[in-house]
Amino acid sequence: MSDLIEEIKVSPKFPLTKDEKQLLSLVDDNENDITELLQKLVQLDSMNLSEGIYVDKTEIFEFTKDFMDKAGFKTEYYKSQFPSDKKDEFYYNLIALLEGESPGKALQFNGHLDIVPYNPENWDEDTPPLGGVIKEGKLYGRGSIDMKAGVACQMMAMKLLKESGEKIKGKLQMWFTPDEETHGAYGSKFMPKNHFDVVNADATIISEPRIMKPLQSPGIGIGEKGPHWFKFTFHGVAGHGSWPKWKSNAINKAVRFISKANKKLKIPKLKPPVTKKQSLNMLKNRIGVSGLKEFKNYVPPILPLDKDKRNSKNLYKTTFSFNQIKAGVKTNVIPDTCELEADFRTMPGLKSQELIDVIVKYCSKLGYKIELPEKFNNIQHSKSKYKDEPTDITMSIITIGEGSATNPDSEFGKVLRNSFEAIYEVSPIYSYSTGFSDGGNMREAGMKDIFIIGPGGTGAHNANEYADISTLKDITKLYLLVAYRYLEA
Ligand SMILES: [Zn+2]
Incomplete structure (x- = not known):
C-alpha cells in the first residue's frame, strides 16, 4: 500500500443511516464468502479464444445460474446461436431477476464471465492461471480482476439484499455476458438487438475494474472510446x-x-467527455495539491526501448x-x-x-x-x-463500435455518487476509458445510464493477474447500497 498516494477524506453529503449500516454489516459478516465465490469462478475455465471460434462455457454459466437460483432469484438463459449453426454451438446470456413489491425503477448489474487466453508457462509456478491461489492478500488467476472479482461482488450484493428481507420497488437484475473479450457479438450486441426489453434497465452498473493507481480508491467509468x-x-x-x-x-x-x-x-478533434482540466480538478479534490505533484511524478517503469514514454494525450483524442x-x-x-x-x-x-x-x-x-x-x-x-x-x-x-459516454449527473448518477462518497469517503473521479467494454455496445443500442466501477487488482490480460482481496468488501457494499438507495420501497 505504501506506493499509493494518500487520499483526502471528505464527509459524505448523504452519510450512512442506521438502517444502511445494518444492511452493510451483512457484507462484513460474509467477507470470506465473497473470496470463496471469486476463487470458484476463477477455477472454472471460461476462455474466449477469438471472434468466430466457439468455446463451450456451459460449466461457468451453470455454476452461476445455480448460485443465483439458490439465492432466490428468477433466472433465465438467452441463447445466441453461433454462425456455425451446429445445434450445440451457442453462447449463453444469463439474467437473474428480483422483482419488487410494486412498480418502480429497474437497476441492472452486469459482468462478463469470459476470460482472455492464458499461457501457463508465463505464470509463476505457485500462482497458475486457473488456480485461484491466495497469496499475501491477492487472489491470482486469469480473469481474477478482469472481471470475475467484480462479478463475484455483484452476485454477493444481490444475494445479501435478498437475504436481508428489505423490500424493493421495481426490479434488480444481473446480466451475465459470454464474450466481452471478443466485443460482445453474442452478448452485449445480441441481447439489446433481440431482447431489448429484457436488458434495458433505467441504469446499469458494470463491475469491470476502474483502478486509478497510484490512487487507493476506484474511479467511476462513464464511457469509452x-x-x-x-x-x-x-x-x-x-x-x-x-x-x-x-x-x-x-x-x-x-x-x-x-x-x-x-x-x-x-x-476531427472533439471535446472529450472528461477534459484534462476536469481530470486535474477531480484529482486535486481526491489527493490535494501535494498529492497531485506526487501523481505527476508517478511514472510506471519504462523500458529503455520505449521512446514514447507516458502520453496522457491519448485519453483526450x-x-x-x-x-x-x-x-x-x-x-x-x-x-x-x-x-x-x-x-x-x-x-x-x-x-x-x-x-x-x-x-x-x-x-x-x-x-x-x-x-x-x-x-x-x-x-x-x-x-x-x-x-x-x-x-x-x-x-x-x-x-x-462508436465511442460513447454517460452523463454522470443523471438521477441515477447522483445516487451512485452519493453512495460512493458514503462508502469510500473520498471525492469521486470520473474516468473515460481508451479500451472497450460491454457498456459501449449497450449505449450504442440506446440503453441509458451505464456506469462502470469495480474492485482493485492488477495485470488484466497479463501473466500473474490478481484481484486485491482487501478491495472486495467496499465495492460489494457500494453495489448493495446503490441498489438499496435506488430501489428502496
Ligand atoms: Zn473485462
Whole structure:
C-alpha cells in the first residue's frame, strides 16, 4: 500500500443511516464468502479464444445460474446461436431477476464471465492461471480482476439484499455476458438487438475494474472510446526481386500509408467527455495539491526501448495504431499483396462514416484508390479520376463500435455518487476509458445510464493477474447500497 498516494477524506453529503449500516454489516459478516465465490469462478475455465471460434462455457454459466437460483432469484438463459449453426454451438446470456413489491425503477448489474487466453508457462509456478491461489492478500488467476472479482461482488450484493428481507420497488437484475473479450457479438450486441426489453434497465452498473493507481480508491467509468479495427489489403504487382518495382510493391505501398498517417490523416478533434482540466480538478479534490505533484511524478517503469514514454494525450483524442502486417513469400519475389491491420479508437460524437471519410481522403492524398465494405459511402466514387483505375486498397472491418459516454449527473448518477462518497469517503473521479467494454455496445443500442466501477487488482490480460482481496468488501457494499438507495420501497 505504501506506493499509493494518500487520499483526502471528505464527509459524505448523504452519510450512512442506521438502517444502511445494518444492511452493510451483512457484507462484513460474509467477507470470506465473497473470496470463496471469486476463487470458484476463477477455477472454472471460461476462455474466449477469438471472434468466430466457439468455446463451450456451459460449466461457468451453470455454476452461476445455480448460485443465483439458490439465492432466490428468477433466472433465465438467452441463447445466441453461433454462425456455425451446429445445434450445440451457442453462447449463453444469463439474467437473474428480483422483482419488487410494486412498480418502480429497474437497476441492472452486469459482468462478463469470459476470460482472455492464458499461457501457463508465463505464470509463476505457485500462482497458475486457473488456480485461484491466495497469496499475501491477492487472489491470482486469469480473469481474477478482469472481471470475475467484480462479478463475484455483484452476485454477493444481490444475494445479501435478498437475504436481508428489505423490500424493493421495481426490479434488480444481473446480466451475465459470454464474450466481452471478443466485443460482445453474442452478448452485449445480441441481447439489446433481440431482447431489448429484457436488458434495458433505467441504469446499469458494470463491475469491470476502474483502478486509478497510484490512487487507493476506484474511479467511476462513464464511457469509452469506440473500437474501429480495420484491415487494409494493399494490391501491387509481383515480380523478380532483382528488378525492383518501387511504387507497385505491395509492402512499399503499405509502408507509405503507415509513415505519412501520423501527420496527414486528419481526424476531427472533439471535446472529450472528461477534459484534462476536469481530470486535474477531480484529482486535486481526491489527493490535494501535494498529492497531485506526487501523481505527476508517478511514472510506471519504462523500458529503455520505449521512446514514447507516458502520453496522457491519448485519453483526450481519437487515436490509431498499426498493429499487424502480413506480406511476402520469398526474398527474391516482389509481393503483390500486403495486409495491414489498424486499431482506431474514436471519441464519442465521431461517427464511423466520418472516420471512414477521413481515411478515404487520406488515400486520395496518397493517390490510392480504396474500396470500402458495401454499407459505407465512398467519397472517391463521386470522382471520375478514380473510375477506371485499379483498386490499390481494399478495406474490411474486423470490429466496429462508436465511442460513447454517460452523463454522470443523471438521477441515477447522483445516487451512485452519493453512495460512493458514503462508502469510500473520498471525492469521486470520473474516468473515460481508451479500451472497450460491454457498456459501449449497450449505449450504442440506446440503453441509458451505464456506469462502470469495480474492485482493485492488477495485470488484466497479463501473466500473474490478481484481484486485491482487501478491495472486495467496499465495492460489494457500494453495489448493495446503490441498489438499496435506488430501489428502496
Ligand atoms: Zn473485462
